[in-house]
Amino acid sequence: MAETASSPHVARPPKRLSKEELIRTHKSHLKKQDLNPNAPRPVKQPLLDEAYPASTKSIHDLELIPLTSLQPETHHRSHSLILRAISPPFIGAGVISLVQDHLGNVDKLAIYNHSDTSILSGVPEGCTVAVKEPYYKRNGPETEGDYMICVDHPSDVVLLRFGDEIIPESLRLGPVCKSGEEWRTAGDRAFLEGDLVTAVFCYGEAVVVDGKEKGFREGVYAKRAGTNLALGRYDAAREDAMRSLTGGNGDWRGWFTAGRAAYGLGNYRVAKEHFEKALEQKPNAAGVQKELARCLTRLEEEEKGNYDFKKLFESLSPTNVHLDVGSFLSNTRVGDSATHGHGLFATRDIAAGELIFAEKALVMPNQYEPARASAALYAMMVRQLYDNPSLSSKLLPLYGGAYPRTNHEGEIIDGIPVVDVFLTEYIRQANCFSAPLSTLIDTKPITPGNRMAKGLWAHASYMNHSCVPNSMRSFLGDLLISRAVRDIRADEEILQQYVPVKAVYDIRQAQFKVGWGFLCQCPLCAAEARGSSENLAKRRELLAKIEKACAKKPPSKGVLSDSAIRTVDRLAKQLEELHEREVYDGLPRLALVYPTNWLIEAYRGRKKWGLVVRYVLKLLREFGFRVPVDEGEDWVPKEMYTGSGEASLMTIHVVTALRAAAEAYRALGRGEMADKCEEAGKFGYSMIVGFETDLSVLDN
Incomplete structure (x- = not known):
């Protein structure tokens, strides 16, 4: 330094x-x-x-x-x-x-x-x-x-x-323009030429030069308000719009601009008040009526969480990722966490599959190239902090590591907010999420991988990590959707996975230590920490051998031989024996997920449907779900989401396994069980993608 x-x-x-x-x-x-x-x-x-x-x-x-x-x-x-x-x-x-x-x-x-x-x-x-x-x-x-x-x-x-x-x-160069009227004319000329930045400067000079002239001043403020609105400088636009008010009937335009600025900041209640003021003076203003209607829809979304997710999904495109939606947050509150610092807590009981919250990004650039996404988010955060200082109250309290703060960040000094770019970058690194255009598209087999934007969702940033969380997040453009994967009690902390967890304990902990500077102490990690280090080393070694064997003979390449299946089955049983019963009782055994999933696909290819059901049940147990051991037993698959305690892990593999079970049960003539598995798979898929949709998406 x-x-x-x-x-x-x-x-x-x-x-x-x-x-x-x-x-x-x-x-x-x-x-x-x-x-x-x-x-x-x-x-x-x-x-x-x-x-x-x-x-x-x-x-x-x-x-x-x-x-x-x-x-x-x-x-x-x-x-x-x-x-x-x-x-x-x-x-x-x-x-x-x-x-x-x-x-x-x-x-x-x-x-x-x-x-x-x-x-x-x-x-x-x-x-x-x-x-x-x-x-x-x-x-x-x-x-x-x-x-x-x-x-x-x-x-x-x-x-x-x-x-x-x-x-x-x-x-000193002396006055460029001699009067406020000349500055206003210069601003108008710049505006017409599309140079909005210069127009704002000129209008500002006009107000300073002839700032006491009644009428002239309010007219210039109105022009600058509209220009700031077009630039996305919503704080300044609203302030100028309020300054433009004269007390006359023409003030409806100022109230309208102020409402649009408040709307741009996501302050829908304030926007509603401004639009209603405008309509008091001009009841038949169609533009104001339209904006008020939009505002009322946002307020209903904020209050009740009523979203047409399918319609939002259909509106998405590479050029339309910033959805016009409000944030539904009332099911949750920020509080002190026993896990780490602050956390997010349920304000009421929330059932498995239910919407916990939905949050529109505070900042998310439309940049899905991984090499540019982080830089684009950082630049956008700096711009928003500079252009709209009111956002500081949402962004700056977020965790920024050990970077020392002056407590003046966001304060207006010399007419501009203090923006510390290093603090901004620390906050970005600690709190940003990687987001696909939509999680639904991202689950399709043919979706090109690694197309992720980076965004900041301030409310979601308060969520702490667990390898066996009680929530799943999904994305529709810049909307983050959080759903319960099991029943959540009022005042229970809502936890998420920061990233898909590694199967091996020490590799997983190293990932968290390097990325976020903590050691996970979730129920799974706390139990595995008590396990044998010798067995851990053996599991890591054996899992590498299994992965090599499975990769050599992938089920997707055709029907596999008995010898290939026996080899993986034998290695999987050896791996299972290395899991201490006293450590893993009631907990997922993630190292066994990969070989078990491979065996499901291998037996599907050979149409050995009874074995498919057996290994699907085994896979669900390896994820921590309470399901029968006997493949011949009748059961209600959907109940596994509510009856599996607090240490199950929901992933897309659970959904595909339930689909495989449905296929197997149907082939075995057990149509009722097949229907129940399809229902449970569809229910689980809605947790993963954020809304209910047909499972046929996974075939395309």
């Missing part, structure tokens, strides 16, 4: 590039940059081992220093720079501009992680900025004297008004 300087006036870099060298190099880079507006913009994700806190001081409380006082590899605490851009910006992973200070010195300024709704995402030539507590660093080892001011936190740089009194005299 770089040194922090409180008095940077004593040491200077031994050599700096001259102004002429900087200009020549910058021009050469400008010639090479890709100005295609449709080209994906790269993201600079923060290096966490180089983390440093965002500035939490006002620019007015910092000492102004010249560029020549900057020391390399140093954070200049308690100091600031005021700089004017003297070059067009080079736009890549960040924005690099040549800047000049009040003494005429020139250097490079690199601004990263800034929202593209801000002018600072592409600093125009002539703009003046203040850099708070600047970080000066070497720009690679290739060129001696090549340094730059590096701004990682977007709140560490402030765009100054042209007439701001803090700007030194030598950097």
